[in-house]
Amino acid sequence: MKRVNGINAALLLIAVLTSAVLTAAISRRMPSEERRAGVRTVEDATGELVPARDYARIVSTSTIADQVLIEIIEPERLLAVSAHTLRSEASRAYADKIGVEHARDVETIIELRPDIVFINNFIDRRQVERLKEAGLNVFDLGPMRGLATLLPNIGQLAAVLDVPNRGQALADELLRGLDAVSADIPEDRRLRGLYVGIHGDRLYGGTAGTSFHDVLTAAGLVDIAAEAGFEGWPAFTNEQLLSLDPPWIITNPGTERSLCRHPGFQSLAACKAGQVRSIETHLLTDPGLGILQAAEAVHAAVYGDDA
Numbered sequence: 001m002k003r004v005n006g007i008n009a010a011l012l013l014i015a016v017l018t019s020a021v022l023t024a025a026i027s028r029r030m031p032s033e034e035r036r037a038g039v040r041t042v043e044d045a046t047g048e049l050v051p052a053r054d055y056a057r058i059v060s061t062s063t064i065a066d067q068v069l070i071e072i073i074e075p076e077r078l079l080a081v082s083a084h085t086l087r088s089e090a091s092r093a094y095a096d097k098i099g100v101e102h103a104r105d106v107e108t109i110i111e112l113r114p115d116i117v118f119i120n121n122f123i124d125r126r127q128v129e130r131l132k133e134a135g136l137n138v139f140d141l142g143p144m145r146g147l148a149t150l151l152p153n154i155g156q157l158a159a160v161l162d163v164p165n166r167g168q169a170l171a172d173e174l175l176r177g178l179d180a181v182s183a184d185i186p187e188d189r190r191l192r193g194l195y196v197g198i199h200g201d202r203l204y205g206g207t208a209g210t211s212f213h214d215v216l217t218a219a220g221l222v223d224i225a226a227e228a229g230f231e232g233w234p235a236f237t238n239e240q241l242l243s244l245d246p247p248w249i250i251t252n253p254g255t256e257r258s259l260c261r262h263p264g265f266q267s268l269a270a271c272k273a274g275q276v277r278s279i280e281t282h283l284l285t286d287p288g289l290g291i292l293q294a295a296e297a298v299h300a301a302v303y304g305d306d307a
Contacts, residue, residue, distance in 0.1 A: 042160040045121055045142025052160050055115040055137075061103035062141055064150065065118035067288040068157050070094070072166040079112050088282050103127070110134045118157070120144060144287040146211040151175075177292045181299050182220030191302060193248030193270070194225040195284070196236060198255050203236040211287040211294075218291070219298035221248065238264060245269050249276045250298055252284060277301040 041049040058073070059080045060066050066081040070093045083099035100108060103123040109131060116137040119128070131138050139160055141153045151171050158167020182190075195212045197204050206212025208226035210233060216223045224246055225234070236244075242264060249270040251259060256278045260271035270276050279301060283294040 042139075042156055044140045044156065046140050048138070048140065050116070050137050050139050050160055052162050054162050055160075057113060057115045058118070058161075059100065059109055059112055059114040059116070060118040061100050061105075061109075061123075062118050062120045063286075064120065064141060064144060064153055064288045065157060066094075067290070068154050068167075068170065069118075069161075071170050071289070072154075072158055072163050073161055079114060080109075106130050110136070116160070144211070145209050146214040146287065147291070148209065150211075150288060150291075174289060174292060178214075178218040178295060181218050181292075181295045182303075185220040185303070190220050190222050191248055192222045192224050192246065193250060193275075193302070194223055194244065194246045195250045196241065196246075196255075196259070197252050198258060203238070203241060205230060205234045205236055206284075207231060207234065211291050212284065215284070215291050215294045215298055216250065218295035220303060221250075221298070238262075241265070242268065247273065247275060248302055250284070250301075251276060251278050252281045253278045275302075 040052040042052050043049055056077055058069065058078050060069055060078065061082050063082050063085055066085040069078050069081075075093055078097060080098035080100050081094060083101040086094055086097065086099040098112065103109075103119045104127050106127050109117055114136060116139060117131055118139050118141060121140050121142050128138055128140070139156070141149075141156065143149060151174075154167050154171045154174075155164070158164050158170070193216065195206045195216060197206075205225050207223055208231045213223050213226055224244055228244060234240075245268060247269045249256075249259070249268070256276040259265060260268070260276060265271055277298070279294065279297050283290060283297055286294060
């Protein structure tokens, strides 16, 4: 079995198990009156139990939720999405949606009178409590760590909105798409590389435990930063990058030129061979369903028509 197939099979199993667990059982922590009424709940990233039902007024401040919700529920049920999504997504599906700039825009959210609010955990818990005090259900999807959290998030969103089959179908479709990107590249023909970006005067990677790693792997690259034991978003020193000496580098537009002009980096294998490729920032930094399009872009940039 090829590497990407093995990864996707394992993650698909996670998605199946997550969906089944989230939609099957009534938690023992549920209030007794709801338990007697047979109300199902779904546990969010903080351990909070949120009733599962067909919510009609939904607000999302999570880019992950924005993308998933538009695929699994009727569009009119979604009142508002993150302002970032409105700025970055060209889809007409969001044309009539209100944009919420930040999850901390509590008053704006409350004025919309939603039944449920989806967030990621980058928010002051006091603001979450204000939303709950206003009578709103709040579902925290937790951190964003690539497919390892995206797949369970799809299952959670579908379960709490009482459309588990739609969530499973979406997860299956995503994994099939990712698997197909480099399905014709045998393991021994996979090229080696990593992601690195420049922020100020620092070099940052994106490797194991992030969507950057999942994109590289699905695109048919061996992530040598992960292979070397790096995790998350490491700040590389010049010496570390030189030691890794990647044959291929994936980066953001504009960085490919400045990176190879950096003192000492002209000797990097990728710079000497002209094998530094930039991918549109909005694709590379998308931790949600956009990872498929990002993987396709990386695959095309590295393998071209020779794959």
